[in-house]
Amino acid sequence: MFELSQVRCFVAVAEELHFGRAAARLNMTQPPLSRQIQILERILGVKLLQRGNRLVRPTPAGQSFLTEARLILKLTESAALLARRVADGKAGSVNIGFTAASSYSYVPELVAACRQQLPDVELILKEMVSGDQLKRLGAGEIDIGLLRPPIPRSGLQFFRVKAERMIAAVPAGHKLAAAATIDLADLAAEPFITYAPYEARYFHDLLVELFSRAALAPVYVQHLAQIHSILAIVQAGVGVALVPEAAEKLQFKGVALRPLADDQQRAAELYFVWRDDNDNPLLPVIAAIARDLAGRAFSSEVDTGSR
Amino acid sequence: MFELSQVRCFVAVAEELHFGRAAARLNMTQPPLSRQIQILERILGVKLLQRGNRLVRPTPAGQSFLTEARLILKLTESAALLARRVADGKAGSVNIGFTAASSYSYVPELVAACRQQLPDVELILKEMVSGDQLKRLGAGEIDIGLLRPPIPRSGLQFFRVKAERMIAAVPAGHKLAAAATIDLADLAAEPFITYAPYEARYFHDLLVELFSRAALAPVYVQHLAQIHSILAIVQAGVGVALVPEAAEKLQFKGVALRPLADDQQRAAELYFVWRDDNDNPLLPVIAAIARDLAGRAFSSEVDTGSR
DNA sequence: TGGTCCGATACCAATTTTGGATCAAATCGC
DNA sequence: GCGATTTGATCCAAAATTGGTATCGGACCA
Incomplete structure (x- = not known):
C-alpha cells in the first residue's frame, strides 16, 4: 500500500501542475519526486497525471484521487492534533x-x-x-x-x-410538619420508611446507626432503594423518612421536608x-x-x- | 509527519494487544514493529500504548488515535479503489x-x-x-x-x-391544421416565425435552405432561439413555424403539429x-x-x- | 535549427529499515 | 522461592529505500 509521503508528493504536483515547483515546495529535488509519483501510480495501478511536454494535468482518476488525498492529509493532521489534545487532558x-x-x-x-x-x-x-x-x-x-x-x-x-444533612420527610398535612425542625424521637414514633440494605447500603447503615445511638427503634414499614420512591411513599401517607438534603431539589408536592434538631444532624457523604x-x-x-x-x-x- | 505503515503497525498492535502477534500479522518481526511504534509516538509527542510486562493496552490518547487511524486506513483503501474505478470508467x-x-x-x-x-x-x-x-x-x-x-x-x-423530421406548427384553429400533412408552399404563405440566426444557427440555416430550394420566400414575423418560445408565439396566433419532431414531447395545448408532405421532409441532426x-x-x-x-x-x- | 524548458532515467551516497541475537523484567508453575 | 518462560526493548550487521547529481530525450520557441 502507498505511503503518506507519496500522497503529499502527489498533492503538491497536482496543485502546482509542475514537477519542479512541486519539488521545491516539498524541499526536495525533481528526480525523486518523479519517482515517488511513479511508484504511487504503480501501486494504485492507475495513471494519475498526464505529462504533456509543456504541461502536467491530472487524469480523471487523478482528479478523483486528489480530492480523497486532501481529505486523508487533513484527517491525519487532525488525528495527530486530537491525540495530543487527549494526552493533554483537553479532549x-x-x-x-x-x-x-x-x-x-x-x-x-x-x-x-x-x-x-x-x-x-x-x-x-x-x-x-x-x-x-x-x-x-x-x-x-x-x-x-x-x-x-x-x-x-x-x-x-x-x-x-459533598456532605449533606439528612432531613426528615413527612406527609404535608402531618402533625410533625407544623414545626420548623423535627426531633428524632418524634420521627421514630411514626411508621418509618427506610433504605434497602444492599442497593442503598450506605443510607441504610447510616440510619441504623443514627437510631441506635439515640436508643430509638422505629417501626420500619418499607425498604426502598431510591429517594424518589421513598418520597412518593411518604406522600401517600404510608409513613415518614429521612432523606438527604438534596431531596429538596426534587420539589415533591405533598411532602414536607424539615431539618432535624441541631444536635441530631447527620451528614451523608x-x-x-x-x-x-x-x-x-x-x-x-x-x-x-x-x-x-x-x-x-x-x-x-x-x-x-x-x- | 508520520507514515501510513506506522499507522498500520499501531492499529495491529492496538488490536492484538501484543507486539509479537501484531508483528506476525504484519509479516514482520517484533523489533522493527516496536521501533515503528516508538517513532510514531515520538512524532506525535504522545504515548499511545501502555506497556505493562504482561499486557499492552492503549492509553486514552492511543484509544482516540486508534479510532482515527482506522478511519484513515479505510479512507486510503477507498481512495485507491475509487481511483481504479474512475480509471476503469465505472465512476x-x-x-x-x-x-x-x-x-x-x-x-x-x-x-x-x-x-x-x-x-x-x-x-x-x-x-x-x-x-x-x-x-x-x-x-x-x-x-x-x-x-x-x-x-x-x-x-x-x-x-x-438523432435525425428528426421538421414538422409544421400552426395554431390549433388554423385552416392548415385541418389537413393531416401540410405543404411547404401553404406554410410559406403564412406569417412565419423562425430561428435566431446565431443562438439557433443550425435551424435558421436549415429553414433558409429549405425555403430557398423550394423557391419560397416566407414573411418572417419573429426570430426566436428556443422551441418552446416559438410554440408559445404560434399558440398566440402570431404565425406558423417549423420545429423538430421532438416538440411533440412538449405537449403544447392550442398548437397543432403536422408533418410536411413526404417529399419535403427535412431532418435535423x-x-x-x-x-x-x-x-x-x-x-x-x-x-x-x-x-x-x-x-x-x-x-x-x-x-x-x-x- | 539551435536554445530552452521539463520530466524521465541512470547512477551514486547516505540514511533508514529490517531481522536475528540478545537483554531485562516480570509472571507462572513446580 | 526459584528456575522457566514470556514479552517488549536494545544492539548490530545487512539490505532496502530514499534523495541527490548528472544527464537524457522530447517538445516548443525563436
Missing part, C-alpha cells in the same frame, strides 16, 4: 459512575462545570450503586466513581465532594473516587474541577450555617 | 453540453441509460447552444457535446445520434461530439451507450417509416 472521554442520589445534587454541577471548561470532553455517565461503582472501578470500566463510603484502600484515591493507576489524562483535570466545586459547596454551606 | 464525472432542443428528445434517454448502467457516475449537464459547446469542448470545459452541425474537423470525433485527446475513461463507455441508444432510435424510426 477525550471519561466514564463516570454516580449514585442516584448524587444526580440530584452534585452531578449536574460537575457536568455543567466540565462542559464549560472542557467543551471537547465527553462525559459518559452511568448510574449505579456505590458497591457496583467500586467493582467497575476495579475492572477499569469506569474512570471516576461518585459514591458513598466505605471506600477500600486498595489502589484507590478519593476525596470528599459523597466521594470522588478513582484508581490511582488510571492514566486517563482527564482525571487530574476533572478531579481539580470536582475539588474546586466541592470547596465552593462547603464554603457556601458554612455561610448557610452561619446565618 | 467519476463527465461534463456534457446539450442544446435546448435535445433536452426534449435525446438527453433524457441518455441520462436514464447512464444512470442505470453507471450508477456511480455523475453526469454534469450544461445547456448551451452548439457554437458554445464547440468552444467549451476545445477548452476542455465539457467532455461531451450534444450538438448540431457543422462540426469542424480539428481534433474532434463525433457520430450522429444531433451529434455526439468529443475531443479525440480527451482521456476521461468514461468517454468510450458513455459513447458506447449513446451509440447503442442512437442505433435503437434509428431502427425504431425505420419501423415507423415502414408502416
Whole structure:
C-alpha cells in the first residue's frame, strides 16, 4: 500500500501542475519526486497525471484521487492534533459512575462545570450503586466513581465532594410538619420508611446507626432503594423518612421536608473516587474541577450555617 | 509527519494487544514493529500504548488515535479503489453540453441509460447552444457535446445520434391544421416565425435552405432561439413555424403539429461530439451507450417509416 | 535549427529499515 | 522461592529505500 509521503508528493504536483515547483515546495529535488509519483501510480495501478511536454494535468482518476488525498492529509493532521489534545487532558472521554442520589445534587454541577471548561470532553455517565461503582472501578470500566463510603484502600484515591444533612420527610398535612425542625424521637414514633440494605447500603447503615445511638427503634414499614420512591411513599401517607438534603431539589408536592434538631444532624457523604493507576489524562483535570466545586459547596454551606 | 505503515503497525498492535502477534500479522518481526511504534509516538509527542510486562493496552490518547487511524486506513483503501474505478470508467464525472432542443428528445434517454448502467457516475449537464459547446469542448470545459452541425474537423470525433423530421406548427384553429400533412408552399404563405440566426444557427440555416430550394420566400414575423418560445408565439396566433419532431414531447395545448408532405421532409441532426485527446475513461463507455441508444432510435424510426 | 524548458532515467551516497541475537523484567508453575 | 518462560526493548550487521547529481530525450520557441 502507498505511503503518506507519496500522497503529499502527489498533492503538491497536482496543485502546482509542475514537477519542479512541486519539488521545491516539498524541499526536495525533481528526480525523486518523479519517482515517488511513479511508484504511487504503480501501486494504485492507475495513471494519475498526464505529462504533456509543456504541461502536467491530472487524469480523471487523478482528479478523483486528489480530492480523497486532501481529505486523508487533513484527517491525519487532525488525528495527530486530537491525540495530543487527549494526552493533554483537553479532549477525550471519561466514564463516570454516580449514585442516584448524587444526580440530584452534585452531578449536574460537575457536568455543567466540565462542559464549560472542557467543551471537547465527553462525559459518559452511568448510574449505579456505590458497591457496583467500586467493582467497575476495579475492572477499569469506569474512570471516576461518585459514591458513598466505605471506600477500600486498595489502589484507590478519593476525596470528599459533598456532605449533606439528612432531613426528615413527612406527609404535608402531618402533625410533625407544623414545626420548623423535627426531633428524632418524634420521627421514630411514626411508621418509618427506610433504605434497602444492599442497593442503598450506605443510607441504610447510616440510619441504623443514627437510631441506635439515640436508643430509638422505629417501626420500619418499607425498604426502598431510591429517594424518589421513598418520597412518593411518604406522600401517600404510608409513613415518614429521612432523606438527604438534596431531596429538596426534587420539589415533591405533598411532602414536607424539615431539618432535624441541631444536635441530631447527620451528614451523608459523597466521594470522588478513582484508581490511582488510571492514566486517563482527564482525571487530574476533572478531579481539580470536582475539588474546586466541592470547596465552593462547603464554603457556601458554612455561610448557610452561619446565618 | 508520520507514515501510513506506522499507522498500520499501531492499529495491529492496538488490536492484538501484543507486539509479537501484531508483528506476525504484519509479516514482520517484533523489533522493527516496536521501533515503528516508538517513532510514531515520538512524532506525535504522545504515548499511545501502555506497556505493562504482561499486557499492552492503549492509553486514552492511543484509544482516540486508534479510532482515527482506522478511519484513515479505510479512507486510503477507498481512495485507491475509487481511483481504479474512475480509471476503469465505472465512476467519476463527465461534463456534457446539450442544446435546448435535445433536452426534449435525446438527453433524457441518455441520462436514464447512464444512470442505470453507471450508477456511480455523475453526469454534469450544461445547456448551451452548439457554437458554445464547440468552444467549451476545445477548452476542455465539457467532455461531451450534444450538438448540431457543422462540426469542424480539428481534433474532434463525433457520430450522429438523432435525425428528426421538421414538422409544421400552426395554431390549433388554423385552416392548415385541418389537413393531416401540410405543404411547404401553404406554410410559406403564412406569417412565419423562425430561428435566431446565431443562438439557433443550425435551424435558421436549415429553414433558409429549405425555403430557398423550394423557391419560397416566407414573411418572417419573429426570430426566436428556443422551441418552446416559438410554440408559445404560434399558440398566440402570431404565425406558423417549423420545429423538430421532438416538440411533440412538449405537449403544447392550442398548437397543432403536422408533418410536411413526404417529399419535403427535412431532418435535423444531433451529434455526439468529443475531443479525440480527451482521456476521461468514461468517454468510450458513455459513447458506447449513446451509440447503442442512437442505433435503437434509428431502427425504431425505420419501423415507423415502414408502416 | 539551435536554445530552452521539463520530466524521465541512470547512477551514486547516505540514511533508514529490517531481522536475528540478545537483554531485562516480570509472571507462572513446580 | 526459584528456575522457566514470556514479552517488549536494545544492539548490530545487512539490505532496502530514499534523495541527490548528472544527464537524457522530447517538445516548443525563436
